[in-house]
Amino acid sequence: MARFLPPLSAVRVFEAAARHLNFTRAAEELAMTQAAVSYQIRMIEDRLGAPLFIRSGRRVSLSPAGQRLAPQISAAFDMLDEAFAKVREVENGVLTISAAPGIAAGWLGPRLARFQLARPDFAIRLLATHELADFSRDEVDVAIRLGMGEWPGVRAVEMFPAEFTPMCSASFLEREGPFDDPAQLLAVLRLNSDDIWWRAWFTQLDVDFPADARRSLHVDSQVIEGMAAIAGEGVAMLTPRFWPFEIATGRLVQIFPHVGRRGSFWLACPEHRFNSAKVKAFREWLMAEVAAETA
Amino acid sequence: MARFLPPLSAVRVFEAAARHLNFTRAAEELAMTQAAVSYQIRMIEDRLGAPLFIRSGRRVSLSPAGQRLAPQISAAFDMLDEAFAKVREVENGVLTISAAPGIAAGWLGPRLARFQLARPDFAIRLLATHELADFSRDEVDVAIRLGMGEWPGVRAVEMFPAEFTPMCSASFLEREGPFDDPAQLLAVLRLNSDDIWWRAWFTQLDVDFPADARRSLHVDSQVIEGMAAIAGEGVAMLTPRFWPFEIATGRLVQIFPHVGRRGSFWLACPEHRFNSAKVKAFREWLMAEVAAETA
DNA sequence: ATCACTGATAAGGTGAGTTTATCAATATGG
DNA sequence: CCATATTGATAAACTCACCTTATCAGTGAT
Numbered sequence: 001m002a003r004f005l006p007p008l009s010a011v012r013v014f015e016a017a018a019r020h021l022n023f024t025r026a027a028e029e030l031a032m033t034q035a036a037v038s039y040q041i042r043m044i045e046d047r048l049g050a051p052l053f054i055r056s057g058r059r060v061s062l063s064p065a066g067q068r069l070a071p072q073i074s075a076a077f078d079m080l081d082e083a084f085a086k087v088r089e090v091e092n093g094v095l096t097i098s099a100a101p102g103i104a105a106g107w108l109g110p111r112l113a114r115f116q117l118a119r120p121d122f123a124i125r126l127l128a129t130h131e132l133a134d135f136s137r138d139e140v141d142v143a144i145r146l147g148m149g150e151w152p153g154v155r156a157v158e159m160f161p162a163e164f165t166p167m168c169s170a171s172f173l174e175r176e177g178p179f180d181d182p183a184q185l186l187a188v189l190r191l192n193s194d195d196i197w198w199r200a201w202f203t204q205l206d207v208d209f210p211a212d213a214r215r216s217l218h219v220d221s222q223v224i225e226g227m228a229a230i231a232g233e234g235v236a237m238l239t240p241r242f243w244p245f246e247i248a249t250g251r252l253v254q255i256f257p258h259v260g261r262r263g264s265f266w267l268a269c270p271e272h273r274f275n276s277a278k279v280k281a282f283r284e285w286l287m288a289e290v291a292a293e294t295a
Numbered sequence: 296m297a298r299f300l301p302p303l304s305a306v307r308v309f310e311a312a313a314r315h316l317n318f319t320r321a322a323e324e325l326a327m328t329q330a331a332v333s334y335q336i337r338m339i340e341d342r343l344g345a346p347l348f349i350r351s352g353r354r355v356s357l358s359p360a361g362q363r364l365a366p367q368i369s370a371a372f373d374m375l376d377e378a379f380a381k382v383r384e385v386e387n388g389v390l391t392i393s394a395a396p397g398i399a400a401g402w403l404g405p406r407l408a409r410f411q412l413a414r415p416d417f418a419i420r421l422l423a424t425h426e427l428a429d430f431s432r433d434e435v436d437v438a439i440r441l442g443m444g445e446w447p448g449v450r451a452v453e454m455f456p457a458e459f460t461p462m463c464s465a466s467f468l469e470r471e472g473p474f475d476d477p478a479q480l481l482a483v484l485r486l487n488s489d490d491i492w493w494r495a496w497f498t499q500l501d502v503d504f505p506a507d508a509r510r511s512l513h514v515d516s517q518v519i520e521g522m523a524a525i526a527g528e529g530v531a532m533l534t535p536r537f538w539p540f541e542i543a544t545g546r547l548v549q550i551f552p553h554v555g556r557r558g559s560f561w562l563a564c565p566e567h568r569f570n571s572a573k574v575k576a577f578r579e580w581l582m583a584e585v586a587a588e589t590a
Numbered sequence: 591a592t593c594a595c596t597g598a599t600a601a602g603g604t605g606a607g608t609t610t611a612t613c614a615a616t617a618t619g620g
Numbered sequence: 621c622c623a624t625a626t627t628g629a630t631a632a633a634c635t636c637a638c639c640t641t642a643t644c645a646g647t648g649a650t
Contacts (some may be wrong), residue, residue: 003376008303009607011375023628036608043607048379049571050386058616058627063433065382072378074369081298081308083367084343087360091345139359151626276344304638318597331639333598338638352647353596 006047013040014052015077018070021060034175063253090139095278096125098133098143103265106242107123108144122278135270141279142269149266156266157272159290164197166238166257167252169232179255183207189234191225197237201260223237226252241293265288301342309337309347310372313365316355385434391420391574393428393438398560401537403439410580417573422577425516430565436574437564444561450569452578453580454585459492459534460554461485462547464527474550478502484529486520492532496555521547536588 005011008216013036017026023037030236045051052066062070099108104126116124127133133140135154149156166185175178176188182205183200190198202209219225222236226243230251238252240259246252269279300306308331312321318332325332340346347361357365394403399421411419428435430449444451461476461480468474471483477500485493497504505566514520517531521538524531525546533547535554541547564574 003372005307005372005375005379008307012300012303024626033609034628035610035630039607048382048386049568050382060628065386068385069382072374072381076374076378077298077300079371079374080300083364083371084300086367087343087345087364090363091343091360097633115606198512219469271595273344277624302637319595327638328640329597330599330641334638350597354647355597559610 007273008039010044010047011073012077013037014044014066015070015073017041017053017060018062018066019074023060047190069165083153092276092278093121094123094125096127096139096141098127098129098138098140099284100130100144100146100221101128102226102239102242103144104128105223106226106239111289114289115282118232118285119281122281135273141273141276142267142282144268145268147263147266149264151268153271154268155271156268157287158263159267159286160241160294161261161264162239163241163259163261164201164237166201166235166255167226167238167240168229168235168255170253171248172229172232172234173253173255175181175232177255182256182258185235185255186210191228191234191236195237196259197262200262201237201258204260205258241260301339304341305335305342306368306549307372308332309339309361310365310368312336312346312348313357313361314369316357318355345548387571387573388416389418389420390577391422391434391436392577393422393424393435395425395439395441395516396423397521397534397537398439399423400518401521401534406584409584410577413580414576417576422450425547436568436571437562437577440561440563442558442561444559446563448566449563450566451563452582454560454562454581455536455589456556456559457534458536458554458556459496459532461496461530461543462521462533462535462538463524463530463550465545465548467524467529468529468548468550470527473548477551477553480530480550481505486523486529486531487514490532492555496532499555500551500553513584 013026013030016029017023017037020026020029023041024034027034027037041053045053048065051063051064052069054063075219097108097112105128108126112124112126116122125138127138135143144159145151145156146162149158168176173292179185182202186202186207186209192198198211219228222238222242225236226238228234228245230246231237235255237260240247240254243252247254267283269283273279308325310323311324312318314322315321318336319329320331322329333508336348340348343360345360346358347364348355349358376431392403392407400423407419407431411417422433422435428438430438440446440451441457444453462469474480477497481497481502481504487493494504504558514523516531517537520531521533521541523529524533530550532555534550535542538547542549547581562578564578568574
C-alpha cells in the first residue's frame, strides 16, 4: 500500500494555483511568496516530467495533464478538509460531560439548560454513567468525579465537598420514627446499607457499624435511592444539595443534623485539554454556578 | 476557499500509522524513523487538540476521533494516488507522435507496428496532422518535422534528408510522355503545382519556373497527392522513400533521375523531455530503423 | 526473569522550502 | 505609442521544521 506521491506541500500549492490560475494569488491564499509558489510548481512538474501549467506571457493556464489532475486533486483536498472540519466540529463544538447519575440529575441537569442558553455555540452531551469515564477511550471532555482530586493525567478543580445525611419521607418518619439516636437507624430499612457513606456517617458519630449490617434494597444510583426514599421505602444516604426541591417541599426529610463529609466533587478533565476553549468555558460557568449557590 | 488543514506531512504520517496501527511499521513504509512518526503524530494531535491514537501499553489503537478521521483521510489519499497514477500512466505509458500525413502513412505507419511489438508497455497514439504540433498545448511527446532542425525549446535529431522527385503512373507516362526535358513538365498537369518542392526541383535543374505556373489539383497532403498520381491524374512531387511499394510494383514511376533535396526530416521533442523513458526508447528504435533502411 | 519489541523523549544537525531582490515579458491606460 | 503596473522566472542566502541518533520505559512472550 506504499503510495507514490509527489511532495504533498507541492501538491497543495498546485491545487491552489490551479484554482486561481494565478501564482501570485495562490501565494496569497497560502500565505507565502510568489517565488515559493513558482518553486513548488516547478518541483512537481519536474517530478512528473510534464508541465502542469502553460505559461503564455504573464498568464498561466492548465496543461492537459494539469487539467486532468486539478479536479481530482481539489476533490481529494475537499475530502481532507471536510474530514478535519468534522472532527474539529465534534472536538470543539460538542461538549461531552460525564457524571454520576446522582449529581447529573439532581444538580447538573437543572443548571445545564442555562449553560446552553449562555453558550449556544456548544452542543452538550451529558453521559450519566456510574463508571468513571475513561478520557482516552470515551469521547469525554470533562467529568464530575467524587474523590480526593488526584488522578493520574487528570487535572481537577474542586466544586464542593461531598456531603451526605440520612433522609426519608415524612410518612416514613411518622410511621417508623421519631429517631433520637443515630444508632436507631441501624434497625430500620436502610437503602444501600453497605454504602461507604453509611459507614462514614456512623463512624463520624461514633456509632459502631457492624460489618453484617442488615441487608436492604441495593441500587446503583443515588437517584433511584432517593426516589425509593421519597416513596417511603426506607432511609437513604443522600446529598442534600442534590435534592433541594424535594427537601423544600417536604418530600424528603433530613433525620439528623449531622451531615457527613468525605472527599469532594471535582470537575475533572484530561491534563492536556484543561485550557481548550470548550472545557474552559464550561469550567468557568460551572464554578460560577457553584459560587452562586454557596453564596 | 482557503483550507484549514494540519501540516500535510503530518497527515500523511497519520494515514500510514492508522493503516498499520503500528508506528514502527508506518515509519518503515514512509522510509523514516519511528521517532519521526511519533513526532508527527504528536504534532497533528496537538494541532487538533485531541488524541488520535490510544496508547495502551505497547499497542496503539485509534481514538474515536481517529476512527472517524482515518477512513476519509485514506480515501482522500487514494484519490490523490489515483490521480497521479493516471497522469503518470498517460505521461509515461502513452507515446504520442505527431507527423505529417505523408511520412505517417508512407514511412512511419508500416514500421510502427514493429515498435509496438518491441515495446508493448507503451501505448502509441499517432496524430497525422498537417499543422506543426504545439508541444506545450497538445499532448505530443515527439513530432516528425520537416525543416532545418532549429526550433526554439525543441531538441531535434536528423532522420534523413527530405527528398522529392516528380512521379506519375505508368499509364500517365505512356499517355503524356515520354519526357526528355524537365521543362516539359511545366506543360502537363502538376499536382500541388505551387508547392515549394516544385519550385526547388526546377531551380535545382536550372529550369525557369514561372510564378504563374499552371494551376492544378491542390491537396493538403502527400498521401492524397500520391493517390491521385497513381490514379493517373497527373504528376506529383513525391518522396520516393515514402512510396517503396508503389515504386516496386510500377504503380508509380520516377520520371527524371534528379531527386531534389531541401532540408531534412527531424525527430523533434521538447528540450526537457528529450531523455524521458518513452521518448528515448522511441528515438533509439526510430534511428535504428533509419540506419537499417539506409544500409 | 529475561528478552524482544513497543512508543516517548531529548538533543542536535541539515536541507527543503522559504524570503528577498531582481529581471523579462506583457497587459493596461493615457 | 510610450509609461506604468503586474505577471512569472530566477538567483542567492537564510532558517526552522523535520529528521536522526540515542536512550528510556513499559509491556508481553518465552
